[in-house]
Amino acid sequence: MPQDAEAIRSILSRAPVVPVIVLDEVEKARPLAEALVAGGLPVLEVTLRTPNAFAVIEEMKKVDGAIVGSGTARTGEHLKRSADLGCEFVVSPGAPPRLLEAAEHASVPLLPGIGTPTEAMQAAEFGYSFLKFFPAEALGGAPVLKAFASPLPDITFCPTGGISAANAEAYLSLKNVICVGGSWVMPADAIAAGDFDQVRALASEAAKLKR
Numbered sequence: 001m002p003q004d005a006e007a008i009r010s011i012l013s014r015a016p017v018v019p020v021i022v023l024d025e026v027e028k029a030r031p032l033a034e035a036l037v038a039g040g041l042p043v044l045e046v047t048l049r050t051p052n053a054f055a056v057i058e059e060m061k062k063v064d065g066a067i068v069g070s071g072t073a074r075t076g077e078h079l080k081r082s083a084d085l086g087c088e089f090v091v092s093p094g095a096p097p098r099l100l101e102a103a104e105h106a107s108v109p110l111l112p113g114i115g116t117p118t119e120a121m122q123a124a125e126f127g128y129s130f131l132k133f134f135p136a137e138a139l140g141g142a143p144v145l146k147a148f149a150s151p152l153p154d155i156t157f158c159p160t161g162g163i164s165a166a167n168a169e170a171y172l173s174l175k176n177v178i179c180v181g182g183s184w185v186m187p188a189d190a191i192a193a194g195d196f197d198q199v200r201a202l203a204s205e206a207a208k209l210k211r
């Protein structure tokens with residue numbers, strides 16, 4: 001089955017920013033998700049980069065209003081475990097054909113990542129119309145995505161990588177961008193200190209970004 005574009009559109013429309021979460025401390029999962037949701041960012045991408053990532057996902061799913069997905073998915077097994085845990089979406093930094101083939105049999109929608117027009121066109125051949133642009137700033141930032149819009153008008157992006165409050169609106173103002181991803185709303189020192197009020201305040205600012 002090609003990408004469930006309506007499911008992905010509906011999720012990515014919920015807020016201008018998707019927090020990209022790297023967390024191993026399971027006891028911090030709920031207060032972090034509560035702060036992000038209370039600040040106005042309900043869509044949470046929990047990267048599978050830590051040993052406890054799946055346990056973090058399970059905790060975050062208990063938070064009212066949280067729409068939890070996994071990130072950094074690289075294999076069919078990542079897709080299956082994410083679906084079994086009730087993730088509402090799965091994100092990958094790339095779009096290797098074997099992952100896209102596995103996604104055809106998965107019961108959870110995938111948002112794969114691309115960095116070039118050729119990769120975007122390959123993903124489109126698999127039926128994808130929503131893609132991550134990663135790593136956005138390192139690849140040239142908003143001007144590159146703006147240049148994709150005319151030749152690739154059927155593809156909408158969620159850029160991620162190096163985005164912050166200072167440059168997010170440059171992306172969000174583009175017609176081929178639905179939202180941005182980023183970790184700036186949960187600084188590592190705030191998480192380490194358990195300062196979830198700071199996270200909530202940063203999320204609240206991010207939720208007000210115009211798109």
Ligand SMILES: O=C[C@H](O)COP(=O)(O)O
Pocket residue numbers: 020047160161162163181182183184
């Ligand atoms: O690997 C990239 C992060 O998950 C998201 O990027 P960032 O930390 O630059 O916002």
Ligand SMILES: CC(=O)C(=O)O
Pocket residue numbers: 020047071072073091092093132134160181
């Ligand atoms: C970069 C990103 O979004 C991911 O690791 O899935």
